[in-house]
Amino acid sequence: MKHHWTAFTVALGFTLTGHLRNRLAMSMTAFFIPTWIYVVRATALDKSITFHTSALGTEVTASMNRTIQISSALHAVTVIAGFMMFMATFSARDMDQRLVLAGYPRAHLLAAKIVALLLITAALTCYSTGLLLLSWPLAQPWAVAAALAAAILAYGGLGLVAGFLLRGELEGFFVVVMATLIDVGMQSPVSNPAGDQTGLNALPLYGPAQAALASAFTPTHSLTCSARALAWFAATSALAALVFHLRTRRHQRPMPCVGLASAPTQNECREGDRSAVS
Amino acid sequence: MGPATRLHIDAVHKAYGRRSVLRGTDFTVSAGMLAGVVGENGSGKSTLLRIAVGMLSPDRGTVRRSGTLGYCPQKSVINDTLTVAQHLRLFQVAYRLPDLHYAWELVDLLGFHAERRTRAGELSGGTRQKLNLALALMHDPPLLVLDEPYQGFDWDTHQRFWHLAGRLRSRGQAVVVVSHLLHDFQHFDSIHHLREGRLHAEAVTR
Numbered sequence: 001m002k003h004h005w006t007a008f009t010v011a012l013g014f015t016l017t018g019h020l021r022n023r024l025a026m027s028m029t030a031f032f033i034p035t036w037i038y039v040v041r042a043t044a045l046d047k048s049i050t051f052h053t054s055a056l057g058t059e060v061t062a063s064m065n066r067t068i069q070i071s072s073a074l075h076a077v078t079v080i081a082g083f084m085m086f087m088a089t090f091s092a093r094d095m096d097q098r099l100v101l102a103g104y105p106r107a108h109l110l111a112a113k114i115v116a117l118l119l120i121t122a123a124l125t126c127y128s129t130g131l132l133l134l135s136w137p138l139a140q141p142w143a144v145a146a147a148l149a150a151a152i153l154a155y156g157g158l159g160l161v162a163g164f165l166l167r168g169e170l171e172g173f174f175v176v177v178m179a180t181l182i183d184v185g186m187q188s189p190v191s192n193p194a195g196d197q198t199g200l201n202a203l204p205l206y207g208p209a210q211a212a213l214a215s216a217f218t219p220t221h222s223l224t225c226s227a228r229a230l231a232w233f234a235a236t237s238a239l240a241a242l243v244f245h246l247r248t249r250r251h252q253r254p255m256p257c258v259g260l261a262s263a264p265t266q267n268e269c270r271e272g273d274r275s276a277v278s
Numbered sequence: 279m280g281p282a283t284r285l286h287i288d289a290v291h292k293a294y295g296r297r298s299v300l301r302g303t304d305f306t307v308s309a310g311m312l313a314g315v316v317g318e319n320g321s322g323k324s325t326l327l328r329i330a331v332g333m334l335s336p337d338r339g340t341v342r343r344s345g346t347l348g349y350c351p352q353k354s355v356i357n358d359t360l361t362v363a364q365h366l367r368l369f370q371v372a373y374r375l376p377d378l379h380y381a382w383e384l385v386d387l388l389g390f391h392a393e394r395r396t397r398a399g400e401l402s403g404g405t406r407q408k409l410n411l412a413l414a415l416m417h418d419p420p421l422l423v424l425d426e427p428y429q430g431f432d433w434d435t436h437q438r439f440w441h442l443a444g445r446l447r448s449r450g451q452a453v454v455v456v457s458h459l460l461h462d463f464q465h466f467d468s469i470h471h472l473r474e475g476r477l478h479a480e481a482v483t484r
Contacts, residue, residue: 003371003374006371007371010367010368010371011368011371014357014360014364014367014368017359017360017364018357018359018360021359021397022359091357091358091359092357092359094355095355095356095357097333097355098351098355098413099368099369099372101331101332101333101349102369102372102373102413103372103373103374104368104371104372250332250333
């Protein structure tokens with residue numbers, strides 16, 4: 001039991017260390033999110049717009065400037081979460097395979113990645129919600145935070161899967177940037193006023209975007225709407241677990257020593273059945 | 279076969295698409311043996327080693343091993359964001375080692391103790407390879423499979439590596455090394471030339 005705990009905590013500690021040493025992600029978090037929100041606040045048109053949230057069935061009237069701030073915050077946190085998870089997974093995947101073959105329990109390595117994502121989600125959510133609160137008192141800050149968290153989890157999960165599947169860093173960055181760009185653009189009432197296209201509700205940000213917009217300006221309950229993105233998080237985590245399992249499986253276990261012309265000792269045979277490879 | 283066979287590969291075939299790499303390769307390594315695998319670029323040496331350690335599946339044939347093993351891949355497999363000490367800690371957990379005394383001895387022997395707090399991404403090519411090798415040796419396994427483990431080593435470290443390999447052999451460990459360098463051949467007990475998908479034993483000259 002102690003070994004399991006040690007394996008998990010060591011993996012979690014070094015996974016978080018890897019995230020903290022991702023200078024680009026840390027710089028983006030420190031400067032990109034506040035700058036983006038500030039620039040929108042300072043420059044976007046401040047007229048009133050009315051839009052319909054199809055997921056919640058309510059009409060919302062709000063400042064266009066603040067609406068864009070919400071969309072920008074969603075875009076910023078999803079890009080950063082997707083990028084962080086992609087880079088951490090991509091840069092460690094060969095090493096993870098080596099560790100598993102050396103005997104590291106793979107469930108603990110994967111659990112460490114997902115728990116690290118939960119911690120990143122908590123930190124990014126608090127930070128971005130705090131920045132929005134500096135702009136105006138949100139109608140329901142906790143519900144906006146929940147929507148941001150759900151969006152981060154969905155794109156963090158996508159980054160995790162991309163880190164296992166894609167072949168290059170540039171590919172991963174491009175996929176994360178383009179996916180969030182399209183998703184945020186389609187969910188924004190400013191860039192897509194109709195917001196009722198077929199298939200729109202299947203995108204990861206459909207629930208969180210509408211929940212964040214409604215919660216920022218109205219008292220409408222939106223937690224279940226945010227939770228729609230958790231299906232994406234669950235699906236991407238399950239896919240990541242499957243890909244991780246396939247990548248780290250041992251193709252050929254040592255055969256039993258029985259049958260060797262000169263068989264090693266029983267002890268050696270037992271060792272062979274659980275041989276560690278580095 | 280000798281009294282303590284550590285690795286036995288029998289009639290292994292492997293093809294990538296239509297390109298056949300291994301065509302009935304046989305290979306046996308016993309305890310206390312330092313075996314060299316040589317061959318031209320692309321002849322399938324790394325494929326053979328990856329099959330030997332279980333990272334790759336053969337199309338046909340069998341692989342039998344006894345005891346734990348250490349595998350040093352040709353290209354350094356390390357995490358650039360972690361320090362040397364953090365790598366040792368991770369593999370200590372993987373191998374379930376009670377302490378890291380032997381691992382630090384290896385780090386001293388290979389001459390990169392001063393880099394223990396340096397991130398792998400900031401290490402020189404040769405030092406990355408030293409770390410790559412240390413991770414394969416640190417649990418002192420009875421079978422070692424090393425794929426060109428000394429790429430980028432300076433001459434002194436290269437010599438220390440062969441001294442270490444000789445010491446491991448004399449302690450009864452089986453060591454397989456892929457090499458390209460003619461002047462390394464004198465260190466081997468047996469040399470196996472991979473040619474047209476098969477291993478051919480060659481005379482050892484000392």
